[in-house]
Structures are given as structure tokens and as C-alpha cells.
């Protein structure tokens with residue numbers, strides 16, 4: 302299959318930002334974190350923007366950012382995980398992106414999101430266990446749509462990078478480089 306970029310999706314704390322950066326370094330590609338893009342555009346932290354703008358404006362801004370970055374060549378894109386990927390998001394990302402879902406056992410997600418309380422505005426820290434169970438339930442329906450699913454519960458970041466890079470070969474994914482942009486077939 303012919304793609305332009307790699308997109309990492311998955312629930313909060315699955316490792317999208319952490320792993321995404323490492324894959325980009327490994328491939329010598331650009332790394333894009335949609336959360337950081339939104340923070341730059343709005344001049345606010347994700348938590349502040351969500352608080353002041355509300356969920357609808359937050360989602361709209363996120364889709365807007367996705368539409369821009371989904372066209373990039375040779376980029377690893379980590380997509381903020383507060384809402385499970387829906388069909389519209391999927392269509393935008395899948396056109397040019399090889400979609401990798403990172404999944405993680407609920408206990409590990411609880412552990413990871415507990416490290417930076419305040420960063421993720423929609424996490425219910427008072428009922429974290431139930432919150433993560435619910436998120437897990439919602440994300441289960443998304444994995445079948447992804448090109449590849451990796452379990453990050455018990456692997457180091459380096460191992461996960463190796464696994465993903467190996468899968469690109471097994472799936473025979475070819476990536477259009479920036480230089481070939483003009484001559485690409487429709």
C-alpha cells in the first residue's frame with residue numbers, strides 16, 4: 302500500500318507521544334503531536350483550552366489540525382486520545398496515513414495517566430478505574446479499523462518501535478517522499 306505518513310491513535314496513556322517521537326527519530330521523519338499543534342495555535346494549554354472553549358470547539362479545532370497534518374509526507378503523527386477515533390476522523394487519517402493503534406491494559410493506563418495529573422482535562426481522577434474501563438470499552442470498537450494494533454502494556458518504547466517498523470515491512474507499506482509529491486499518481 303502507498304501512504305505518506307504514520308498515525309498513532311489510542312487511548313490516553315497508551316504511549317502515542319512517547320513512541321511517536323521515537324519512531325520519527327528512527328526514520329528521520331518529522332514528529333507531529335496534535336496536542337502540541339493545538340497548544341501553539343490557541344496559545345493555551347490543552348487543559349485550559351478545553352476548559353474555556355468547551356468540548357465542541359475543542360473537537361472542531363482538533364479536526365482542523367488533523368486535516369492539515371494528515372496530508373504531510375514523512376511524518377509521524379500522534380493523535381490526542383481523549384475521544385475514540387470516529388468514522389470521520391478515520392477517513393481523514395486513512396487517506397494518507399498508515400494507522401497504528403497503541404493499546405494497553407487498563408491497569409497500565411491508570412498508572413501512566415496518574416503521572417501527570419492536570420494535563421488531561423477529561424480524565425475523572427476520582428473514579429479513575431471506572432473511567433479507564435469505560436474508555437477501554439469504547440476503544441475496542443476502533444481497533445478493527447486500524448492497519449495495525451500493538452499492545453504496549455509490557456514492552457519498552459524501543460521494543461515497540463522495532464515491532465512497528467517490522468510490521469511496515471510485513472505489510473509492504475511504501476511511503477511517498479516529499480520529493481515525489483509532484484509526480485504522485487492519483
Ligand SMILES: Nc1ncnc2c1ncn2[C@@H]1O[C@H](COP(=O)(O)OP(=O)(O)O)[C@@H](O)[C@H]1O
Pocket residue numbers: 311312313314315316317318319320379382413414416453456457458461
Ligand atoms: N512503553 C512504555 N514504557 C514505559 N513508559 C511508557 C511507555 N509508553 C509511554 N510511557 C510513559 O507513559 C506516560 C504516558 O505516555 P504518553 O506518550 O504521554 O501517552 P499518550 O500520548 O498516548 O497519552 C508517559 O510518562 C510516558 O513516558
Ligand SMILES: O=C(O)C1=C[C@@H](OP(=O)(O)O)[C@@H](O)[C@H](O)C1
Pocket residue numbers: 311312313314315317318336347351380381382383420421422423424
Ligand atoms: O483529557 C483530555 O481531554 C485529553 C487528554 C490527552 O490525551 P493523550 O493522553 O492521549 O495525549 C490529550 O491528548 C487530549 O487532547 C485531551
Ligand SMILES: [Mg+2]
Pocket residue numbers: 317318319336379381
Ligand atoms: Mg499524548
